Structures are given as C-alpha cells and as structure tokens.
Amino acid sequence: MKIIGITGSFKTGKTTVLNIFKDLGVEIIDADKVAHKQFTSEEVIAAIRNHFQDSAEVVEGNIINRSKLAQIVFNNQSELKWLNNLIHPLVAKDIENSLKEIKKRNPETLVAIEIPLLYEAGMTYLVDKIVVVSVDRQTQLRRALKEGFSRENALRRIESQFDILKKEERGDFVIDNKSSLENTGNQVEKIWKKIKE
Numbered sequence: 001m002k003i004i005g006i007t008g009s010f011k012t013g014k015t016t017v018l019n020i021f022k023d024l025g026v027e028i029i030d031a032d033k034v035a036h037k038q039f040t041s042e043e044v045i046a047a048i049r050n051h052f053q054d055s056a057e058v059v060e061g062n063i064i065n066r067s068k069l070a071q072i073v074f075n076n077q078s079e080l081k082w083l084n085n086l087i088h089p090l091v092a093k094d095i096e097n098s099l100k101e102i103k104k105r106n107p108e109t110l111v112a113i114e115i116p117l118l119y120e121a122g123m124t125y126l127v128d129k130i131v132v133v134s135v136d137r138q139t140q141l142r143r144a145l146k147e148g149f150s151r152e153n154a155l156r157r158i159e160s161q162f163d164i165l166k167k168e169e170r171g172d173f174v175i176d177n178k179s180s181l182e183n184t185g186n187q188v189e190k191i192w193k194k195i196k197e
Contacts (some may be wrong), residue, residue, distance in 0.1 A: 001103050002195060003111045005127030007118035009164045010157045011143040012133045013177040013184070014114050020188040021112040027102050031115040031123075034094045038087055039064050047086055074156045088121040095126060110196065119162050119170065129195055132171035134164050135178040 004021070008014045015030070022028045038044050045062060048069070052058040057068050073080040095113060102111055115123050118130065135143075137158065144154035168174045173194075175187045 001099075001107055001109055001111060002129070003099065003113065003127045004191075004195060005118050005124065005130045006112055006114045006133060007116060007130065007167060007171070008133035008177075009116075009140065009161050009167070010154065011140045011147075012135045012164070014116060014133045016177065016181070016184060017131065017133050017175055017188055018112055018114040020185050021192065024189065024192050025110075026192070027106070027109050027111045029095055029098050029111065029113040031091055031095060031113060034091050034098075035087055037094070038090045039066065041090075044086065044090070048083075051082065074153065074160060077160075080160060084117070084121065088117070088123070092121070092123055092126065095123075099126070110192075117161065119167060129173070130171040131173045131175060131191060132164075132167045133175045133177050134168055135176070139178045 004026070006014050006017055006021070015032075018028055018030060045059060045064060048064055049059040052069070052072065055068070055072060058065055058072065069083070073083050095115075099111065102109060112131075113127065115121070115126070118124060118127070124130065140158055141151065141154055144157075145151065149157075173191045175184060175191070177184050
C-alpha cells in the first residue's frame with residue numbers, strides 16, 4: 001500500500017486534487033472531515049468549553065460554534081497552537097485507524113490523504129509521497145474573497161501556515177493549480193502514473 005499526502009495552503013485547491021485522485025480509483029481520506037468529526041466528541045467539547053470559558057459563545061449547549069472559535073484562534077497564535085495540540089493527535093490517530101482498515105481490505109491499494117497542515121502538525125510520517133498543491137497569493141486571496149472571507153481574515157489564515165514555497169521545496173511533487181481544471185487533472189494523472197510505477 002502506498003500513501004500520498006496532499007497538502008498546500010489556504011485556498012490552493014487541495015480538495016480538487018483529492019477528488020481527481022478519487023476519480024482515478026485512489027482510496028481517499030480527508031483530514032479536514034476527520035477533524036470536523038473530532039469537534040463533535042465529548043472529550044474535545046469539554047476541553048474547549050473549559051479552555052475558552054471566558055468566551056461563553058464558543059460552546060453553545062453541546063455544540064462548538066466553529067466560526068466563533070476560528071475568530072479567536074486566527075487572531076491569537078498561542079490559542080491556535082493550543083487548539084492544534086488538542087486536535088492534531090486525535091486526527092492522526094483516526095487516520096492511522098482508517099489506514100489499517102484500508103490495508104486489511106486491500107493491501108495493494110493506493111491511498112491519498114488530504115492533510116492541509118501536514119508539515120505544521122508533524123504528520124509526514126503517515127505518508128510515503130507528498131504532493132504540494134500550490135497557487136500564488138493573489139489567487140488564494142481572490143478565491144477566499146469570492147467565498148465571502150474578508151481580506152484580513154484570509155491573510156491571517158494564509159499566514160498561520162508554513163510558507164507555500166517552503167512546502168514546495170519539501171514535497172515530492174508540486175501541482176500548479178492556478179489555471180484550468182483540465183490542466184490540474186493532467187498534472188495529477190502524471191503523478192498518479194509515476195507513483196503507481
């Protein structure tokens with residue numbers, strides 16, 4: 001079994017690349033979805049309620065208000081670090097369990113995992129090859145603004161992650177995702193063929 005880690009930065013198009021791998025018959029895991037699931041666990045809700053008790057609106061009833069939480073952590077590096085230290089080990093464990101299940105089911109398969117914070121969270125040990133999905137900052141901002149993010153909020157999210165050029169240097173493959181979907185698809189297919197070989 002070979003495992004591909006897909007990473008990049010905010011609004012570089014990682015999910016698009018993951019879905020193209022899926023269309024090629026690759027098994028996929030989306031770390032963002034795994035993380036979202038963690039935010040519904042009693043353990044995480046209790047920890048967040050306890051930590052952010054001064055900000056009563058972060059946990060309403062038994063539900064975490066993710067946009068309020070994001071507002072706090074993307075404006076405060078130490079709070080972001082605290083949250084990442086809580087969530088990342090749980091996400092890694094969940095991914096490891098999913099990989100074991102996939103391997104049992106199909107030991108020869110190819111798996112692609114989208115992990116936005118692959119480097120930041122120290123999860124590179126989970127994968128065999130790393131694909132970095134990259135665009136220039138202007139494209140990131142344009143996409144974020146189109147989705148309703150403020151320029152300030154988008155920049156904070158971009159700056160909370162490692163510089164994309166550093167990620168490119170450390171990756172095995174780089175996908176330039178600023179032009180057409182067809183162009184991106186061609187790049188993914190070339191990488192898929194190389195990894196399969």
